[in-house]
Amino acid sequence: MQNVYGYVGTSETTSRSSSGGAFMAIAKAFFDEYGEKARALGVVFGEDLNVEYAVAETFDACRAFQGSKYVQSDATGTIDRVVNLLNEGFAVLFVGTPCVAAGVKKAVAARTLASERLWTVDLICHGTPDKRVWRDYLSWLEKRRGARPVEYSFRYKKVAWRGYPVYVKLSDGKEIVDTYEARTYVRAFLKGATMREACFRCPFKNLDRCGDLTIGDFWGAEASFDQDEAKRGVSLILENSEKGAAIIERMRRDAEVEGTRLQKIDDDVFMRRQDNLKRALPKPPQYDAFWDAYKKDGFDAAVRRAGFFTWKGRLRARGIWLLKKVGLYSALKK
Ligand SMILES: Cc1cc2nc3c(=O)[nH]c(=O)nc-3n(C[C@H](O)[C@H](O)[C@H](O)COP(=O)(O)OP(=O)(O)OC[C@H]3O[C@@H](n4cnc5c(N)ncnc54)[C@H](O)[C@@H]3O)c2cc1C
Numbered sequence: 083m084q085n086v087y088g089y090v091g092t093s094e095t096t097s098r099s100s101s102g103g104a105f106m107a108i109a110k111a112f113f114d115e116y117g118e119k120a121r122a123l124g125v126v127f128g129e130d131l132n133v134e135y136a137v138a139e140t141f142d143a144c145r146a147f148q149g150s151k152y153v154q155s156d157a158t159g160t161i162d163r164v165v166n167l168l169n170e171g172f173a174v175l176f177v178g179t180p181c182v183a184a185g186v187k188k189a190v191a192a193r194t195l196a197s198e199r200l201w202t203v204d205l206i207c208h209g210t211p212d213k214r215v216w217r218d219y220l221s222w223l224e225k226r227r228g229a230r231p232v233e234y235s236f237r238y239k240k241v242a243w244r245g246y247p248v249y250v251k252l253s254d255g256k257e258i259v260d261t262y263e264a265r266t267y268v269r270a271f272l273k274g275a276t277m278r279e280a281c282f283r284c285p286f287k288n289l290d291r292c293g294d295l296t297i298g299d300f301w302g303a304e305a306s307f308d309q310d311e312a313k314r315g316v317s318l319i320l321e322n323s324e325k326g327a328a329i330i331e332r333m334r335r336d337a338e339v340e341g342t343r344l345q346k347i348d349d350d351v352f353m354r355r356q357d358n359l360k361r362a363l364p365k366p367p368q369y370d371a372f373w374d375a376y377k378k379d380g381f382d383a384a385v386r387r388a389g390f391f392t393w394k395g396r397l398r399a400r401g402i403w404l405l406k407k408v409g410l411y412s413a414l415k416k
Pocket residue numbers: 098099100101102103104105106123124125126133147148149150151152153154155177178179205206207208209210297298299300317318358
């Protein structure tokens with residue numbers, strides 16, 4: 083098996099990253115190696131929160147990529163961009179879901195002789211929801227709240243690393259932090275109800291990875307990292323090639339200088355809660371109910387009929403909120 087690492091970056095980085103900020107540490111190592119000849123491709127929230135690929139010309143510009151967007155990204159023109167950059171003499175760091183990373187790698191190998199300057203990082207991936215569902219969810223939220231979502235985080239670290247807390251900023255300046263209503267999209271995502279059919283036949287859910295490095299969440303990191311680090315989020319990194327090993331070596335040196343932590347993991351504790359490295363996602367029981375209602379009557383009908391937005395759920399969430407407010411929640415939970 084390949085070398086495996088856990089990584090926790092500075093608190094400034096982890097506060098904006100989905101797990102321990104491995105992506106930013108990798109980007110730093112890459113930009114330090116290639117300087118002005120480096121370019122990175124990652125996923126941003128573009129106009130109207132459209133999820134799409136963009137090019138970063140500097141390490142600082144990579145900050146726009148931080149934070150997982152649990153949506154199928156718009157990859158139109160991405161392969162051409164990568165090939166053109168390589169042909170212009172740049173080294174390119176590409177980060178994406180394994181299906182897109184594998185496609186880019188294959189196309190690049192067929193279209194240019196410069197593929198040794200392409201570095202790939204693939205993500206451990208639960209699956210990517212259809213982007214129509216994301217757009218319809220945003221419109222649904224806008225209709226319910228009377229203002230447009232303008233900022234979004236799927237992993238709001240001010241609340242926690244675990245549990246996928248959601249943050250939304252609306253066009254009227256109001257902020258929504260992890261309410262039952264705002265979490266409707268993420269509930270359906272975690273159950274797998276909004277995935278594209280192809281995700282249930284995903285051939286990438288194993289340790290045979292396409293990227294030079296693979297990154298994901300290190301669930302179970304408490305065994306190797308202290309409590310404070312585990313609270314901020316820990317990244318899991320799989321080193322899959324010699325290029326990957328060269329980046330890891332640079333990260334090791336950076337970690338010594340920055341006081342961040344890159345820790346080699348010698349047991350398979352990271353696999354215990356990583357079903358997405360073991361098998362394709364099974365189709366959930368709510369799948370057909372969701373899509374039948376979605377195609378006929380739209381997002382609101384779909385989330386209600388598949389049980390992701392119910393009166394019972396709302397009442398329960400309200401009850402938990404009240405108990406937390408009066409300080410009784412933790413005691414009752416015990
Ligand atoms: C759709 C999706 C499903 C995932 N499922 C799992 C899972 O089941 N288990 C697990 O351990 N980890 C999963 N991850 C990875 C996890 O959310 C973190 O990205 C990972 O832990 C790295 O965190 P970080 O702190 O290093 O990165 P961050 O600093 O948060 O950087 C995130 C990186 O992901 C890229 N990215 C963001 N959104 C997308 C997107 N929609 N498509 C392609 N690339 C994107 C960005 O370009 C950036 O490079 C998933 C990520 C995505 C996007």
